[in-house]
Amino acid sequence: MRLLNGNLNTRPLVLATIIAVLITLSFYQLIGRYNLWEPFPPFDRYLSTPLCVFIFIVFMVLGFYFIFQWIALKVMDKYLLEQMTAKQTVDMGKECYTTASFSYRIAMYLSARDIQIGQISERINGLKIENDPDFYVHQLMSLRKRHFQECISPLEFGISALPLLGFIGTVYGISTAIEAFKPLLQNAQTGELLVDSMTVVLSNLSIAFDTTLIALCLVLFVMLMTMTIKRKWYRVDMVYEDVIRNTLKSNRNH
Numbered sequence: 001m002r003l004l005n006g007n008l009n010t011r012p013l014v015l016a017t018i019i020a021v022l023i024t025l026s027f028y029q030l031i032g033r034y035n036l037w038e039p040f041p042p043f044d045r046y047l048s049t050p051l052c053v054f055i056f057i058v059f060m061v062l063g064f065y066f067i068f069q070w071i072a073l074k075v076m077d078k079y080l081l082e083q084m085t086a087k088q089t090v091d092m093g094k095e096c097y098t099t100a101s102f103s104y105r106i107a108m109y110l111s112a113r114d115i116q117i118g119q120i121s122e123r124i125n126g127l128k129i130e131n132d133p134d135f136y137v138h139q140l141m142s143l144r145k146r147h148f149q150e151c152i153s154p155l156e157f158g159i160s161a162l163p164l165l166g167f168i169g170t171v172y173g174i175s176t177a178i179e180a181f182k183p184l185l186q187n188a189q190t191g192e193l194l195v196d197s198m199t200v201v202l203s204n205l206s207i208a209f210d211t212t213l214i215a216l217c218l219v220l221f222v223m224l225m226t227m228t229i230k231r232k233w234y235r236v237d238m239v240y241e242d243v244i245r246n247t248l249k250s251n252r253n254h
Helices: 010-034 043-047 050-087 093-099 102-111 113-125 133-186 191-253
Strands: none
Touching: 010 050, 010 102, 043 050, 043 191, 050 102, 050 113, 050 133, 050 191, 093 113, 102 113, 113 133, 133 191
């Protein structure tokens, strides 16, 4: 069972990052080499700004992480509850992972539910159910709550990180634009030199405002994803508690 221990959000977050980076690289490879799709305004401007692209990648990582957790709540928890009800046990343990179908095992791996099963099983083995069933239920649900806090932390971090990335882009763009203003103030430029200098200034101001706009728009979706996961998790936890209590009562009666 030690092999199942670990951090509940590390593996899904790493997998989400790898997928997001691969998709981004493939996208630019297709555009650069085969020119299959030409981004249309204003996305062409956003995709040509490295910081905007980085913000998009961060959002994609959070999006894939959300998908993994949603699959776990929608599919895996339903499966685990069905197994608990059918087998009349709350200790699924490693056997639940090894005997599950391939699709369920993939879902467990992507969402790190196998790690959660291992941690819950270890906690169960360390408790004596007969002494105080209510305390047992409380301990198990407390562990589920800690798992929830751990799983939701990347999304909550994203809610804070995306606006900060936008603000960094704003500071960088404005500071670079101010630097471009210096030659205009020091030397009286005319004609093409003036046009070139103003183009640099406006380009950096565009970066400043584009990064903030993209970050603020995307963080709204991350907030929606976080709220959706929270609501679903709370509902699943209510079912978990009922199933655990009913299973314990059934076992004690027998």
